[in-house]
Amino acid sequence: MNEPVPVTRAVDHGTAKLMPDVDRDRAWLLTVDGAPQSYVDLDGPDHLEFEYVRRIGHVLDTAGRPGEALDVLHLGGGALTLPRYVAATRPGSRQQVVEYDRGLLDLVLEHLPLPEGSGVRSHVGDARAWLAEAPTDSADVVVADVFGGSRVPAHLASLGFVREAGRVLREAGVYVANLADGAPFDFLRSQVATVAEVFAETAMIAEPGVLRGRRFGNAVLIGSGRGLDVMALGRRVASDAFPARVVHGEALRGFVGEAAAVPDGAAVPSPEPPPGSFGIG
Numbered sequence: 001m002n003e004p005v006p007v008t009r010a011v012d013h014g015t016a017k018l019m020p021d022v023d024r025d026r027a028w029l030l031t032v033d034g035a036p037q038s039y040v041d042l043d044g045p046d047h048l049e050f051e052y053v054r055r056i057g058h059v060l061d062t063a064g065r066p067g068e069a070l071d072v073l074h075l076g077g078g079a080l081t082l083p084r085y086v087a088a089t090r091p092g093s094r095q096q097v098v099e100y101d102r103g104l105l106d107l108v109l110e111h112l113p114l115p116e117g118s119g120v121r122s123h124v125g126d127a128r129a130w131l132a133e134a135p136t137d138s139a140d141v142v143v144a145d146v147f148g149g150s151r152v153p154a155h156l157a158s159l160g161f162v163r164e165a166g167r168v169l170r171e172a173g174v175y176v177a178n179l180a181d182g183a184p185f186d187f188l189r190s191q192v193a194t195v196a197e198v199f200a201e202t203a204m205i206a207e208p209g210v211l212r213g214r215r216f217g218n219a220v221l222i223g224s225g226r227g228l229d230v231m232a233l234g235r236r237v238a239s240d241a242f243p244a245r246v247v248h249g250e251a252l253r254g255f256v257g258e259a260a261a262v263p264d265g266a267a268v269p270s271p272e273p274p275p276g277s278f279g280i281g
Contacts, residue, residue: 004028007111011103013148018079018111028112030079032104035150038079040112045084051242052178052218055205056143057085058236059222062229063141063174069093073139073168075127075156076100076146079108080120087118097122098130100146128155131164139168144177151269152179157187158267159194162223166198175199175223180270183213187270189259191221192252197261199223203230203248204255205237211245211255216273 004020014033021027027041039049048054060082064070069092074083077099086093095118099105102124114120123130127146142165146156155161165175175195181188188204196202203222210217222228230248237244247255262268 012101045088070140072141083120154267160264182216194261195223
C-alpha cells in the first residue's frame, strides 16, 4: 500500500497543506499558510487532538443526553473535525457547516471525505450572512470557530452577531465560540459581556496560564438560555492532558469587570497574537 503524501494547494485565502500523521494511520493535519488549523483521524473521528477542540467537544457532549441526536450549526469548517465528532458520538444528528473558503472546503472534501450517511451538509458563505438567513429555533448548538488568518473578524464579535445566534437556537440551545486573547483581555472581557447580554447562563473554559495572563491563548465561551452543567464540564476539562478551568458565576462576573457588550458599530477583530504565540490549544 502506498504511503500517504502531503497535499499542498492554493486556496481562496492562503496556501493549505494536508500532512499525514506518521503515528496514526489515516490521520491528517491541516495547515493554512503554515498555521495549524485542524486535525482529523478518519478512522477515529472521536479523537480530538487539539486542546481547544477537545474543550468544545466536552461542551457538545454535555449539550444533551448522551448519544442523543442534535441539530448543530458550525460556523467555520476547517477539516470538519467537530462535525465528524458529532456524527460519530451522536448518530443521526443533522449538521450544517458554513465555510468561507470554497477552495479549502473543496480540498478537505476531496482528500478527507465525510462518511456516507454522516448527516453533515457543507456550504460556502459568510458566517454572519448565513446565520441571518437561518430559521429561528432551528438549532440545538451553534459553534462559532471562525478566524480570518489568526483573528476573529469584527463582524463576528458583536452583539448583533450573538443575538442572531440566540435567535437561531432553541430555548435550551447552547452557543459556543472559540476566541483567542491575552492580558489585559480587553477583547475577551467584552465578548463575555456580549454573550451575557443575550444568554441567561454564561461560562468560559481556558487554561490557568491563559487566565493568569501568562500567555496568549484560546478561550471557549459558552452561552445558554438554561442552566449549563458546569460541574460536568469542569470534571471533563480538568481531566484533560492539559487541564483547563471552567469560569462562571461570580468569578466570571469578576473577570468581566466594567467591560460592556459590543454593538456592531464598535466591534473590532480579536487582537493579533504575538509572534510565535498563537496556538491551537
